[in-house]
Amino acid sequence: CVQLYGFTSTYTIFVFALATALMSIANNITSIYIFRFIAGIGAGGEYGLGITLIAEAFPKKELGRMSSIASIGGQVGAVAAAILAAFVIPSLGWHALYLFGLLPIILVFFVRRHIKESAEFLRVKENRKITIIHAIKKYMFADLGTAWTSIGLMIMTTVQIAGYFGLMNWLPSIVEQQSHLSFKGSSLWMISTIIGMSIGMMTFGTIFDKMGPRLSFGIFLLASAVLVYALAYAHSIGLLLIIGAVVGFFSNGMHGGYGAIVSRIYPTEVRSSANNIIVGVGRAVGGMSSLVIGLIMERYSLIVVMLFLSILYLISFTVMMTLPGLKNFDQSSSK
Numbered sequence: 001c002v003q004l005y006g007f008t009s010t011y012t013i014f015v016f017a018l019a020t021a022l023m024s025i026a027n028n029i030t031s032i033y034i035f036r037f038i039a040g041i042g043a044g045g046e047y048g049l050g051i052t053l054i055a056e057a058f059p060k061k062e063l064g065r066m067s068s069i070a071s072i073g074g075q076v077g078a079v080a081a082a083i084l085a086a087f088v089i090p091s092l093g094w095h096a097l098y099l100f101g102l103l104p105i106i107l108v109f110f111v112r113r114h115i116k117e118s119a120e121f122l123r124v125k126e127n128r129k130i131t132i133i134h135a136i137k138k139y140m141f142a143d144l145g146t147a148w149t150s151i152g153l154m155i156m157t158t159v160q161i162a163g164y165f166g167l168m169n170w171l172p173s174i175v176e177q178q179s180h181l182s183f184k185g186s187s188l189w190m191i192s193t194i195i196g197m198s199i200g201m202m203t204f205g206t207i208f209d210k211m212g213p214r215l216s217f218g219i220f221l222l223a224s225a226v227l228v229y230a231l232a233y234a235h236s237i238g239l240l241l242i243i244g245a246v247v248g249f250f251s252n253g254m255h256g257g258y259g260a261i262v263s264r265i266y267p268t269e270v271r272s273s274a275n276n277i278i279v280g281v282g283r284a285v286g287g288m289s290s291l292v293i294g295l296i297m298e299r300y301s302l303i304v305v306m307l308f309l310s311i312l313y314l315i316s317f318t319v320m321m322t323l324p325g326l327k328n329f330d331q332s333s334s335k
Contacts, residue, residue: 012041012043012045012046013042013046015038015039015042015045016039016041016042016043016046017042017103018101018102019035019036019038019039019042019101020035020101020102021098021099021102022035022038022098023036023039023101024095024096024097024098024099025095026095039101044276044279044280044283047259047275047276049272050070051070051259051263051271051272051275052263052268052271052272052275054067054070054263055259055264055271056268060264061209063208063209063259063260063264064204064205064207064208064209064216064256064257064260065202065206065208065209066205066260067205067256067257067259067263068201068202068204068205068208068255068256068257068260069201069202069205069256070256070259071201071255071256071259072198072201072202075194075197075198076198078190079191079194084097084100085097088100132270135269135270135273136270136273136274136277138270139266139267139269139270139274140266140270140274140277145324145325146324146325148322149265149323149324149325149326150274150277150278152319152320152323153258153261153262153278153325154277154278154281154282154285155316155319156217156258156282156316156319156320157258157278157279157281157282157283157286158281158282158285158286159282159313159315159316160252160255160258160282160286160316161282161283161285161287161289162285162286162288162309163224163251163252163309163312164252164286165286165287165289165290166290166293167193167244167247167248167252189240189241192241192242192244192245192248193244193252194248195245196244196245196246196247196248196249196252197248197252197255199253200220200248200249200250200252201252201255201256203249203253204216204220204253204254204257205256205257205260207219208257208260213257213260213320213326214321214327216254217254217257217317217320218317218320218321220250220251220253220254221254221313221314221316221317222313223250224247224250224251225313225314225317227246227247227251228247228306228309228313229303229306229310230246230247231243231244231247231306232302232303232306258278258279258282259275259279261325261326262274262278263275265325293305293308296308
């Protein structure tokens with residue numbers, strides 16, 4: 001929709017906010033699934049819009065840092081939600097917590113009234129001669145090179161999401177069980193890893209802008225493949241939190257880089273759709289990692305889980321090194 005109507009005429013954030021607020025009246029598992037599914041549609045659409053807005057508002061030489069800052073905003077939101085839950089749920093219950101999902105509507109109303117379409121979008125809209133579907137085929141799957149770049153980026157985002165869910169959802173409880181450590185809830189783990197992620201995102205964005213995607217992704221992917229094993233050797237809460245922050249620094253520091261790459265490789269005609277398609281596939285497939293890790297844990301040990309995640313990062317590194325779009329990434333165009 002962004003390619004057709006622009007930022008001021010898209011309403012994915014309204015879909016997300018309203019579906020989240022409807023969770024306040026959910027009284028069975030079916031309604032929860034339905035409302036969360038609708039919220040996912042809204043959130044998925046908003047990602048491409050936000051990254052595209054950044055791409056059109058800032059110079060290309062700053063896209064790595066700007067998209068990383070946007071990713072940090074997501075981490076700040078996660079911490080804010082956890083803090084809010086700690087105050088709201090004990091007194092009002094979990095249903096009331098979801099009413100705060102209406103707040104984005106107020107913010108978006110203000111933003112929509114003050115934002116203007118970019119000159120780049122207006123030019124493309126004026127000269128548009130093909131549909132969005134044709135634009136996707138033309139710019140994302142026109143030949144073997146562009147098709148492999150698009151598919152390869154989907155593989156990389158799949159690994160990114162799989163690593164995130166593995167790190168945030170499974171590893172704390174796995175390490176607790178096998179190392180006989182005990183957290184008071186998961187707040188300490190979440191805070192330490194998010195701090196590491198946020199610092200990693202800013203570091204990655206800076207390297208990306210100065211040295212390009214292949215070097216920045218190469219460093220972070222290889223470091224993730226090695227450092228994930230360190231979690232198996234944490235024998236105290238303090239050490240586990242430190243290792244979690246370091247692993248989070250590398251494994252999720254890359255998150256903002258995907259939007260920067262897509263925004264540089266694909267033109268305005270398809271930029272938002274490309275972001276949503278590539279990251280959407282990554283979320284759908286990578287989100288299954290929790291199930292896979294659970295199945296591995298039923299049969300094997302923690303070190304096998306680490307091996308699984310490490311192999312994923314090595315696969316992502318191998319794919320990244322073969323992508324034509326990154327080989328031809330013209331760093332000089334950002335100057």
